[in-house]
Amino acid sequence: MSGPVRRWRTALAAGAATAAVDAADGAEGVPEQWRRENYRGRTVDLRGGVALVSGLATAVLRSGGVAAGPLGPVAAIGLAAGAGLWDDLKGDGSVRGLKGHLRRLRQGQVTTGLVKLVAVTAGAAVFAVTAELSRSRRASWAGSAARITVDAALVAGAANLINLLDLRPGRALKAAGAPAVLLAVAPGGGGELAAGVAGAVAAAAPADLGERTMLGDCGANALGAAVGVALAQSLRPGARAVAALAVAGLILASEKVSFSEVIAATPALRRLDEWGRREDGGA
Numbered sequence: 001m002s003g004p005v006r007r008w009r010t011a012l013a014a015g016a017a018t019a020a021v022d023a024a025d026g027a028e029g030v031p032e033q034w035r036r037e038n039y040r041g042r043t044v045d046l047r048g049g050v051a052l053v054s055g056l057a058t059a060v061l062r063s064g065g066v067a068a069g070p071l072g073p074v075a076a077i078g079l080a081a082g083a084g085l086w087d088d089l090k091g092d093g094s095v096r097g098l099k100g101h102l103r104r105l106r107q108g109q110v111t112t113g114l115v116k117l118v119a120v121t122a123g124a125a126v127f128a129v130t131a132e133l134s135r136s137r138r139a140s141w142a143g144s145a146a147r148i149t150v151d152a153a154l155v156a157g158a159a160n161l162i163n164l165l166d167l168r169p170g171r172a173l174k175a176a177g178a179p180a181v182l183l184a185v186a187p188g189g190g191g192e193l194a195a196g197v198a199g200a201v202a203a204a205a206p207a208d209l210g211e212r213t214m215l216g217d218c219g220a221n222a223l224g225a226a227v228g229v230a231l232a233q234s235l236r237p238g239a240r241a242v243a244a245l246a247v248a249g250l251i252l253a254s255e256k257v258s259f260s261e262v263i264a265a266t267p268a269l270r271r272l273d274e275w276g277r278r279e280d281g282g283a
């Protein structure tokens with residue numbers, strides 16, 4: 001089977017898995033603790049994140065994790081999803097940003113958000129180590145350590161960044177879907193996983209844009225981790241380093257500026273951000 005055909009089939013399988021879980025139960029059957037009010041006061045639920053994760057899992061299993069095997073991608077995406085879901089259900093929504101979690105830590109309180117950060121970083125590190133071990137060429141310890149550090153930073157940073165963007169319907173899906181589509185049509189080891197990510201994003205978009213469901217930390221962190229893994233599998237070392245630095249820069253910028261305010265003040269970004277949303281909430 002040719003590469004493009006495999007990618008298309010993985011995209012379709014991941015999309016089907018996402019759609020199946022998303023449609024498995026109506027909002028009436030969702031427990032109260034899974035329901036949230038979004039930025040407009042509409043009631044949405046966390047099915048969107050669980051549905052998306054099912055699609056991402058399908059993409060990982062079909063792509064086989066490429067040369068490194070499935071362990072690394074499963075650890076990165078699975079820990080991001082699991083820790084994100086725990087933060088969704090048990091977390092204190094009043095604590096925002098890395099500074100907020102560190103402030104609570106200095107006060108002697110370990111927040112679910114901080115635990116999530118550690119779990120996401122651990123999953124990214126497992127991926128980075130397994131990816132480096134799978135490379136056949138001989139390398140110095142310094143070179144291996146540098147690549148592991150860059151890959152882990154890219155995956156963990158992408159997971160955090162996409163979660164930071166998940167403040168409006170469809171925003172996180174668009175931010176992750178764009179690079180996934182590009183990687184899916186370009187040569188590279190992460191192309192099949194990226195195709196699956198793109199398929200899952202497409203299937204999750206109607207409910208998310210229609211304000212029926214939301215990704216939550218579970219879906220957004222896992223989605224970001226999946227894109228980070230696909231980037232790490234596809235890009236050359238120098239490009240991975242640039243991508244990791246860009247992601248880190250955006251995360252640091254978010255501590256000072258509001259992405260929503262920047263988007264609202266930039267006409268092109270605002271139009272892209274609003275594209276596809278239904279003012280009737282998908283009714």
